[in-house]
Amino acid sequence: MIRTSHFLDDAATWLGEALTLLRAQHAEAASHTPSCRQDWNRMLCDTDLVALTWPEDRGGRALPTATLIAFHEMCARHRAPQPINSIAHAILAPTLLMFGTSEQKARFLPGIRNGTEIWCQGYSEPRTGSDLSSVRTRAARQSNGHWLLNGHKIWTTQGHLAKWCFALVRTDPAGVAHRGLSFMLVDMQAPGVRVEPIRQLTGETDYAEVFFENVEVPANQVLGAEGEGWRIAMAAAEYERGVYFLPRVVMLEQELAQLQDELAAAAVPPAERHVLEHRLQSIVDLCRVVRSRVDKVLDAVAAGETPGIEGAMLKLLWSETRQQVQEFRLELLGESALLGPEAIDSHPESAAVVREFLWSRAETIVAGTSEIQRNIVAERTLGLPKDRGAHAK
Numbered sequence: 586m587i588r589t590s591h592f593l594d595d596a597a598t599w600l601g602e603a604l605t606l607l608r609a610q611h612a613e614a615a616s617h618t619p620s621c622r623q624d625w626n627r628m629l630c631d632t633d634l635v636a637l638t639w640p641e642d643r644g645g646r647a648l649p650t651a652t653l654i655a656f657h658e659m660c661a662r663h664r665a666p667q668p669i670n671s672i673a674h675a676i677l678a679p680t681l682l683m684f685g686t687s688e689q690k691a692r693f694l695p696g697i698r699n700g701t702e703i704w705c706q707g708y709s710e711p712r713t714g715s716d717l718s719s720v721r722t723r724a725a726r727q728s729n730g731h732w733l734l735n736g737h738k739i740w741t742t743q744g745h746l747a748k749w750c751f752a753l754v755r756t757d758p759a760g761v762a763h764r765g766l767s768f769m770l771v772d773m774q775a776p777g778v779r780v781e782p783i784r785q786l787t788g789e790t791d792y793a794e795v796f797f798e799n800v801e802v803p804a805n806q807v808l809g810a811e812g813e814g815w816r817i818a819m820a821a822a823e824y825e826r827g828v829y830f831l832p833r834v835v836m837l838e839q840e841l842a843q844l845q846d847e848l849a850a851a852a853v854p855p856a857e858r859h860v861l862e863h864r865l866q867s868i869v870d871l872c873r874v875v876r877s878r879v880d881k882v883l884d885a886v887a888a889g890e891t892p893g894i895e896g897a898m899l900k901l902l903w904s905e906t907r908q909q910v911q912e913f914r915l916e917l918l919g920e921s922a923l924l925g926p927e928a929i930d931s932h933p934e935s936a937a938v939v940r941e942f943l944w945s946r947a948e949t950i951v952a953g954t955s956e957i958q959r960n961i962v963a964e965r966t967l968g969l970p971k972d973r974g975a976h977a978k
């Protein structure tokens with residue numbers, strides 16, 4: 586316990602100083618840019634503030650999950666950026682620790698720990714997003730035991746920056762749906778990997794299309810057993826829903842506070858103000874529900890459990906509530922919203938609101954759409970029959 590509280594005290598002191606340094610180079614409004622997130626990742630790695638819960642013999646600090654949660658909450662409250670390698674920290678590392686061979690852990694954990702190897706997640710394909718079990722990227726075993734990979738992934742977050750990709754691929758062509766899939770660790774610099782960045786609505790480029798054309802993947806880069814990909818991807822998804830959500834909920838609360846200030850300062854006629862305040866109150870209530878859900882999920886995670894159905898509910902409520910906050914903020918901006926996110930230099934505050942509004946549109950899609958989360962809640966909590974699409978397969 587003493588160790589934990591000392592750790593958090595030291596981390597709080599470091600955080601204040603480190604963010605002052607970071608903001609001398611990157612304005613807070615630009616904290617989502619890859620270069621700021623890369624710098625922040627490096628600062629955390631250099632200070633031994635990643636790998637907090639990993640075992641000591643793997644380069645970690647063996648701290649309790651509750652400390653990791655408290656540290657993430659602290660970072661979010663200080664408005665720290667999301668480190669560029671958060672996919673590796675939050676999803677891949679726990680999955681590697683659980684399913685990796687000793688050799689795989691020795692090969693891949695240090696690059697995540699030291700910040701030298703950025704990872705991306707290669708699951709989605711054209712026509713294969715919600716229904717991951719229909720993955721068509723194929724790997725065929727060669728006579729030397731290695732795999733030859735062919736296929737096309739899409740919406741791969743930071744695919745153009747990553748050194749490695751963890752991909753879900755079909756290794757048994759006769760395997761139906763989720764059977765016959767394997768979880769592969771693919772070198773993004775290997776011959777035959779082609780990456781095409783995608784420009785999004787905000788004008789930024791956060792994701793890419795990834796093409797695999799006769800890419801050789803060594804046999805020791807399959808995580809877990811051949812054909813076990815689905816089980817591993819589902820375990821990895823549980824990690825994604827845990828601590829990873831906390832900064833997003835803190836950010837939602839901060840944005841709600843901004844919205845309250847913006848409404849208080851807005852020049853609106855009294856009759857209209859009453860309606861707007863009523864609308865604001867319903868969002869405040871929703872945010873309270875989101876906070877109670879995230880606390881419930883984090884209690885479960887700290888106790889060593891997986892979020893399960895609570896994670897689906899949290900994802901749904903958080904993403905839809907954030908859209909309401911951003912829509913409201915955009916409306917209050919009025920005509921200056923027309924300037925768009927590219928006006929960041931001339932009108933940084935309104936450009937930032939427009940950017941967050943546009944980005945929030947993606948949040949009911951990424952990591953499982955709202956329709957899919959509702960199906961999960963309907964089937965697993967309310968006991969309703971499976972959706973017709975699933976029966977048709």
Ligand SMILES: Cc1cc2nc3c(=O)[nH]c(=O)nc-3n(C[C@H](O)[C@H](O)[C@H](O)COP(=O)(O)OP(=O)(O)OC[C@H]3O[C@@H](n4cnc5c(N)ncnc54)[C@H](O)[C@@H]3O)c2cc1C
Pocket residue numbers: 705706707708709710712713714715716739740741742743792947948950951952953954955956957960972974975
């Ligand atoms: C910002 C962002 C980042 C992303 N990053 C990554 C990444 O790093 N790696 C990665 O692999 N993928 C990534 N994705 C892809 C994401 O996982 C998929 O977009 C998502 O799973 C939805 O799949 P889809 O786009 O193929 O839509 P589809 O599955 O084609 O769905 C289209 C529409 O149909 C609805 N629908 C589909 N099936 C059902 C059903 N059974 N019942 C009711 N409605 C249904 C969906 O809800 C949706 O509205 C990212 C996406 C976004 C937006």
